[in-house]
Amino acid sequence: MEKTAALNASFTSYSLSFNKILTPKNSMAAVSFLASFSPRIHSLSSPFPSLSIKPKRPTNTFQVRSVAAPTEDVAGFDDMVSGKQRKYYMLGGKGGVGKTSCAASLAVKFANNGHHTLVVSTDPAHSLSDSFAQDLTGGMLVPVEGPDFPLFALEVCGINSKSKFPNKPGEAREEFRDAAKNNGGTGVKDFMDGMGLGMLAEQLGELKLGELLDTPPPGLDEAIAISKVMQFLDSPQYSKFTRIVFDTAPTGHTLRLLSLPDFLDASIGKILKLREKIASATSAIKSVFGQEETRQNAADKLEQLRERMVKVRDLFRDTDSTEFVIVTIPTVMTVSESSRLRASLSKENVPVRRLIVNQILPPSAFDCKFCAVKRKDQMRALDMIRNDPELSSLKLIQSPLVDMEIRGVPALKFMGDFVWK
Numbered sequence: 001m002e003k004t005a006a007l008n009a010s011f012t013s014y015s016l017s018f019n020k021i022l023t024p025k026n027s028m029a030a031v032s033f034l035a036s037f038s039p040r041i042h043s044l045s046s047p048f049p050s051l052s053i054k055p056k057r058p059t060n061t062f063q064v065r066s067v068a069a070p071t072e073d074v075a076g077f078d079d080m081v082s083g084k085q086r087k088y089y090m091l092g093g094k095g096g097v098g099k100t101s102c103a104a105s106l107a108v109k110f111a112n113n114g115h116h117t118l119v120v121s122t123d124p125a126h127s128l129s130d131s132f133a134q135d136l137t138g139g140m141l142v143p144v145e146g147p148d149f150p151l152f153a154l155e156v157c158g159i160n161s162k163s164k165f166p167n168k169p170g171e172a173r174e175e176f177r178d179a180a181k182n183n184g185g186t187g188v189k190d191f192m193d194g195m196g197l198g199m200l201a202e203q204l205g206e207l208k209l210g211e212l213l214d215t216p217p218p219g220l221d222e223a224i225a226i227s228k229v230m231q232f233l234d235s236p237q238y239s240k241f242t243r244i245v246f247d248t249a250p251t252g253h254t255l256r257l258l259s260l261p262d263f264l265d266a267s268i269g270k271i272l273k274l275r276e277k278i279a280s281a282t283s284a285i286k287s288v289f290g291q292e293e294t295r296q297n298a299a300d301k302l303e304q305l306r307e308r309m310v311k312v313r314d315l316f317r318d319t320d321s322t323e324f325v326i327v328t329i330p331t332v333m334t335v336s337e338s339s340r341l342r343a344s345l346s347k348e349n350v351p352v353r354r355l356i357v358n359q360i361l362p363p364s365a366f367d368c369k370f371c372a373v374k375r376k377d378q379m380r381a382l383d384m385i386r387n388d389p390e391l392s393s394l395k396l397i398q399s400p401l402v403d404m405e406i407r408g409v410p411a412l413k414f415m416g417d418f419v420w421k
């Protein structure tokens with residue numbers, strides 16, 4: 001009872017703070033612009049109930065159909081929300097394009113449609129707390145206040161986080177470092193160099209172990225975080241979650257994360273094989289590796305790590321339960337990167353169906369010089385999408401640049417209503 005009252009009070013205060021940002025004047029402008037974007041905007045509930053939503057068609061309107069013609073019909077939000085079997089949505093793209101806002105708005109919409117939802121940030125630089133305007137730090141499940149149905153958030157593996165959650169990056173790295181070191185890391189290489197065992201040392205060198213240990217492959221933290229979240233999700237306590245939304249790290253990390261299992265597969269396999277060889281070489285070298293039991297533990301740890309990475313890769317490839325949504329903005333550079341991301345995801349067999357083009361300039365009858373140039377630029381980028389072999393087949397979701405920061409549950413609901421249709 002107390003909790004409900006607290007939730008309501010908090011929701012009201014969020015609504016109030018949102019209303020403070022959205023003045024009746026700019027809200028009206030935003031709403032009529034949104035109405036011009038799609039006929040379905042009629043159903044959008046304005047943060048100002050007294051304002052009616054009148055669709056009008058300003059001069060500079062982008063036509064969805066003229067931008068991209070998907071080769072296959074991709075179902076809309078109705079399909080994303082239907083069914084109680086668990087589904088995963090990963091949102092990714094270049095830094096700053098609006099991944100977190102889109103992920104958070106999707107999570108709010110799932111929760112408001114009756115799904116127990118979990119939104120997870122695996123981006124080492126989290127912004128879920130900022131996006132929801134609530135403190136969601138701590139590396140544990142935190143209830144998000146505001147949505148109609150339970151929504152939980154989890155920020156994992158922030159580089160500087162003081163997380164209590166057992167997968168902060170320090171631990172992820174230590175886990176990897178320990179496992180690899182016990183199986184023939186740089187210490188062993190130096191030792192063998194000193195003993196004149198050049199050939200074996202060379203073989204170790206080939207594995208680039210020093211590099212691996214000093215700078216663990218980018219994407220490792222995120223991969224370990226995702227794999228641990230998956231471990232939790234297998235437990236009964238988490239079985240209630242039917243929609244899991246991942247706010248992933250910027251493109252580069254995601255790509256490396258996808259190639260990581262293969263990389264680790266090869267490296268770990270080699271490390272384990274080499275360990276056997278070296279272990280039987282001399283008892284002096286054997287002593288470097290410690291007791292048999294310790295070696296076995298370390299070997300098991302490495303093997304577990306490899307298995308978990310493979311699970312993460314399999315999750316990304318599961319067409320029935322998973323979808324990767326690319327978020328971009330209409331600039332040539334960002335669209336080019338999105339195209340490369342799509343190509344890499346296709347190569348890894350990761351299902352992608354939708355492309356969100358965020359921050360499109362609102363239509364206006366009177367453009368200033370700056371806006372006119374900007375609009376032309378955006379048109380060029382949208383044209384690129386239409387002609388891009390990787391992107392043109394995706395369902396295009398156009399999301400307008402709004403004149404306020406998307407922050408807090410009411411704002412995210414507002415955004416969700418025009419992005420997720």
Ligand SMILES: Nc1ncnc2c1ncn2[C@@H]1O[C@H](COP(=O)(O)OP(=O)(O)OP(=O)(O)O)[C@@H](O)[C@H]1O
Nearest residue numbers: 095096097098099100101127359400401402405406
């Ligand atoms: N359509 C939009 N209109 C106006 N502001 C937006 C829009 N989309 C996102 N923003 C704002 O842009 C900023 C960056 O958004 P967000 O944090 O969602 O991006 P991101 O891709 O997750 O960034 P990062 O890669 O740094 O995590 C935020 O201040 C957000 O409120």
